[in-house]
Amino acid sequence: MAGYGQFCPVAKAMELLDERWTMLVIRELLCGSRHFNDLRRGVPRMSPSLLSARLRTLARAGVVERHEDGKQVTYLLSPAGEQLRPIVEALGQWGLTWMPELGDEDYDPHLLMWDLHRNVDLGAVPPGRTVIRFSFDDVRAEDRHWWVVITAEGADLCSFDPGHPVTATVETDLRTLTRIWRGQLSWPQSQRSGELQVHGPTHVARNLPRWFHKQSILPPETAASYAG
Amino acid sequence: MAGYGQFCPVAKAMELLDERWTMLVIRELLCGSRHFNDLRRGVPRMSPSLLSARLRTLARAGVVERHEDGKQVTYLLSPAGEQLRPIVEALGQWGLTWMPELGDEDYDPHLLMWDLHRNVDLGAVPPGRTVIRFSFDDVRAEDRHWWVVITAEGADLCSFDPGHPVTATVETDLRTLTRIWRGQLSWPQSQRSGELQVHGPTHVARNLPRWFHKQSILPPETAASYAG
DNA sequence: CAGTATCCATTTCGATACTG
């Protein structure tokens, strides 16, 4: 894609940032994804070659730093990339306010659970192992059940029964949990209406909403402690 | 172009905003352009059909309002569009800081003079008619000379001699004035180095930098008073 | 002034398969 041929700094910024997927890759990096396959999970509809191309472009532009530590490849935002954080947050806030409608395509249990599990507030969850099963009654069998396994080390996401005893079960539909997660609906509200039910010990049912709490976009230090 | 298939508000915002040219059209509207051909002057490399398509998309999304007053068609930002102002400003600041390099393609006397003339601080210019001629010694003859005619009513831009007596002449090269205008170089600095010369009465030479002063992005009321 | 219409070159992207 050609540039805009304008000296305007907005134009120069958008030459880089308005390419398809680019802002979402940056969002993933802001959320703490550091490795190629982590990033892929955040943008699963993006082909790996395109993700690779975008990362190269961002690195060339000085927004992303690519580090090779032996076999391990790590992508980090440079200071320039880090300074996009308030912009990405503002775009998210704007999107939530002014483009609140979702299409059928936008509901995705993989993406939802991936985002939920990486926003577990480890400090809020009781010590020991906690296993929460999520079940979506309106999703095809294959993607219906999810397990979030929380220990002091972090939170893991499974799409199959990991075998540990389940602490509590959340039964709902994909739209409801998505709307809660986007901040358009509250947990208690949806529990009262019956759209979402938590089965398990009372204290768990009461506190669970606090365990999954979307930080707007996690600062990198915080995100690092979640790496799993 | 298909959407992203993500519930993330950033993704929903970018589905609209990351299409090529879209942010520049919004920038133009933020600067106070209200009519099709005004907008074209701000994005001259965009084909009219594409501009038309983008305006339609933005109107459908509720970011732009299209008003027909008789034959006159006016485009205005809706509240949703207006709330993009801080984002566009932040993108400009980010672009200036982190993508400061310009390519040869980015230097454009038309665009520069168009932007300069619409940022004249009418209150700072002495009463009566003031005519400033700008001459770029490194631009092909056709686009070398520009006249900015300032009266109480507003500032007009001519690419031909309008015939009025010239109050002062600015001689420089396109790169220098572009860099000044982007805030990467100061007027006095470039005058000292000789890259820019103002020929005319001393008080004019001294004050002229204050007459052209880029407001980051003009609020609409202010912009309206410049419409001409 | 405010756009439409047309048309094709180019780009871009998605899908899929494959590799060290």
Next chain:
DNA sequence: CAGTATCGAAATGGATACTG
């Protein structure tokens, strides 16, 4: 794990001319 390779379909948009 971290990508590359390939390929074709789709769409994107640039150029130009034209209209009420």
